[in-house]
Amino acid sequence: MNLILLTFLPLAGAVLLLLTPAGSVKVQRTIALVTTSAVAVLGVMLFGNFDGISATAQYLSEAPWFQLAGKEQPIDVWFRLGVDGISILLVSLTAILMPLVVLSAQVHIDKRVKEFFFWLLLMETGMLGVFLALDLILFYFFWELSLIPLYFILGIWGGERRLYATMKFFLYTVAGSLLMMLGVIWLTYQTGESDVRALMTLASGIEPTVQLWIFASFAIGFAIKVPVLPFHTWLADAHTEAPTSGSVVLAGVLLKMGTYGLLRFGVGMFPAAALEAAPLFMGLGAVGICYGAFLAMAQTDIKRLVACSSVSHLGFVVMGIFALTEAGLVGSVLQMVNHGLSTGLLFLLVGMIYERRHTRELSQYGGIARVMPLFAFFFVVSVLASMGLPGLNGFVGEYLILLGSFQASPLWATVGVSGIVFGAVYLLMATRKLLFGALTVEANENLKDLDFRETFILVPLVGLCLWIGVAPNSFIHKTSGSIDAVMLRIETARDMRTTSSAFNAPPDAPATVAASHHEQP
């Protein structure tokens, strides 16, 4: 298995697209579909062959890239890709989601098709690179590479208020990227190393206060991407204005880059700082769960409602990560995938109904379960997956997250649990207004039910929801080795903190910082 092939195959497809004549839409679609499907096959094979017990990066591909001036000696930047238990699920998710996204774009992307697929494929390379990069500089490179295409997708193929949404997304993202760049430069400069694996040990050698600052710059940068409250207002606008395929990629994969970053570079690299920040982030996550739910409740635009639900669902992930317990971490890694599947499904379904009626106002619907029974079936299943019904994917992740959070902070876990009640409120409300009741709007009388292509897009995702819900271990076991390794680092940091505060350490900086924060359980 060659990760370079996996990562750059979409880019090759994008280049190939450029060579096609402008009018040949069919050829362009085929190229996009074939490329992404090939990547999906590779992704599934990677998932199958991946050894979950081992904590080390697998399928390593590396080559020296360039040198940076360092503090004492030059820093060797390597082009280094590898996959471990934290990234494997997200890589596979990305690979599987993309061909479905290409298929879904068949109807609603009718102008500048070539360009659209070019950006989409470029974005796939960027996203896969983000999850696979094992060099900090390379990671940042892919990070930016994955974001630029979205500006264009949003700005060209978006809805009426696309310019406002793009601008907002751009500003937020740039702010986040700048903070992150700061962290990257600082960390590389401090340690003279940009290898992520080496940094895992080197970073804890940095002076604790500096660690806290680097952690903060990473954490805030990623938090904007997730988005964590209060950095979330770009999300609803971006989602609402983006074309369906853009929303699916955004919700399914791009937001996960934020939570992935929080887990690998926030918690994984700076466990001591994460311990300090944990109460804050758990609180933001828990409040975000309820806040997002309340936001969603107030929406009348179905797509905006799904977008706001993302704020709520990602609150669970953030809370689980910063619970810093095993159950919380396992649940969060799984929930990243779950959110990608269930929210991806909801965006696809909303897109399908929008393509028929060209409105997203809930008041324009009602009772369409009679004319579109297949649509109703898929919508209800997706809603149930999103609500965390046992037997579907969402439950496993949410239960583990809440359990892990309860072990860390019963208070925040309780706040989080109340989110499952509010979640039921807005999701069932949307379902009722969309599907049930009398069919009163005349334009809905003759809606066509889902066709073969649409069903074909939805079935694999629903199948995955069911699979994760019924047999989650086949996914959890892929992550266990890496999560054990992260837990080990967290436990070490925790032990050090207890000893330094227990023995009333001499008044040097690190000990005081640690001691003054010992209210964290």
Add this chain to the structure above:
Amino acid sequence: MAVVNWLWWIPALPLLGSVIAACLHAWTLAARKRAPEASANDTDRAARLAWPVASLAVGLAFVLSVVAWSALSDLPPEARVLESSTWNWIDGGSISFGISMLVDPLSSIMLLVICGVGALIHIYAGGYMADDPGKARFFAYLNLFVAMMLQLVLSSNLLGLFIGWEGVGLCSYLLIGFWYEKHGTSQAGQKAFVVNRIGDACFLIGSFCLIDLFGTLDMSDIGAGVADLLQSGEHNFQISLAALLLFGGACGKSAQLPLFVWLPDAMAGPTPVSALIHAATMVTSGVYLVVRLNPLFAAAPGVLFFMGLVAAATAFIAGSAAVAQRDLKGVLAYSTVSQLGYMFLGLSAGAWSAAIFHLVTHAFFKALLFLAAGSVIHGVHGNQDMHKMGGLRKHMPRTAATFIAGAAALSGLPLLAGFFSKDEILTLTFARGGGHMGLWLVGLGVAALTAFYSWRMVGLVFFGPARFDEQKQKPHESPTSMVLPLMILAFLAVVGGALNLPAVWPFEGSAGVLHHWLAPVTRLGDEILFHGLAPHLTSRTEYILLAIGAGLALIYSHKGFHAYKHGLERDEQFQNQRPLLQGTLRDAWGIDGAYTRWIVQPIKLLAFCVSVMVDKLLIDAAVNGAARGARALGERAKRMGDGSVAQTGLWMGAAAVLLALVWMAGGGL
């Protein structure tokens, strides 16, 4: 083959039936799409198969349940446990959650009730839903419900139980909203789901507390763990907290205060659903949960007494509301809430087996009453208003006879099923003494109410003059497939009391059969709660209590019947003379309205505030302001040169300043 190896089949059969019925539904839809002009006769052939398939699935599950029960009774009492191997479901690192099937005396009783009553209701539903275009979908949901309910009672651990717990909630939602085009049904379904979710949230936190205490959710381990903890005398608070939270979960599913408001609305679903889900099985799962975890609850006597208060209040409020309903199913719904209150009242006194006894008899007579009510509604073409019925015994004699049997059992007329089960709960509550004496008195009052409203129903529906156009409506008796289940249930409602006759029963060895059967399950709870000294009453006291119960039932049955067998005068009188009281009772003391006003509306307001005030006016305004500021700065910089370069420079400058600031701050600390 050993019994344990096919325990899986008990829930798997209805699950399979559900999948087949769903496929039949899809097939039918496709057929209709292919030939939109064809008659339903041709296109719905597949859908008609759903009924036999679904009924057969539940019937076979019943056969397996009987085999499991007989296998269990062949074992010595203390060894009556059959547990299948565990399937590792969620591996969460240091804690993992498995799923395994456990049949012990308690779950075997539940199996028999669910599959037995379930099969009868499936058979009945074939006739009831015969003309419905969505019947295959109906049986898919109904079979899924049975599968989930069986999962609930068969699971040996709380998380597996929770699968069933949420699963039955989902089916309840789907079936309440089955006629989704009808006004109000999907609202009722949504309400049921959301209110239940409040209970579920409590359940989840309760399960976290248990994991915290015992490191497991296996229910027998929890029982043993409680006993150990009590000996060490620690963690009393956590035990009580866990018990309280789980009781909160039970309040949601079993429609107790403050979460009972969904059940009356749930009557929007088809009547077989009300009989199966909202009377006989799902709503009793809270009772099952408490009995299943009896050591935990026994270790929290404060929570048990609180449960008694909640139960008595629920029984009274719902019982009094039932008196003032005009809707036939409305009476039955409030009656169900009230009877569930009785079950929890028994539990609060530590009368575990008495609660299960009442659960069983209630399943018989309340399923009967609902099905008979469905037969009435079917016969009068969808009318549910008792004020527009009357004299129906002439038109549907068999339905009338079975309904009266059910009402008699519900009202606790001597020697019928409800008499014995209700009496045992009241006797044991009395015997518990202390604060339970007050609860016992409330229980007696509710018994009187129950008798009264049961016979009010009988009088209004089947006696008196017909208050509808007999020529136009032509009420008719239901087909045999519907009446036969009624007769079987009527038989059970009459003789069901034999399951657990009172101790003072004159024939040697016939008393307390169910009590002895359940003894291995409740032994630990009894030991913890009573320390081996279960409250005992003299035979004389027991006789007196029996006589009081019988007397109350007879007097108030007579009063209710007498007042309503001639017509509506009493209701009109009540409404004219005490409009306020009548309105209060009809609206169940205004609790639902208060929730709308004080909880639902404020939450809507809060959602609005969050989305408009906080999100738009606060956060977004700040963001947009920052953007404008940046743009203004950019404009100024533009004058010095090319705009884009200037902007890049601006960003870089800003970054540099920030970097320097942070560096200084970092160094300064």
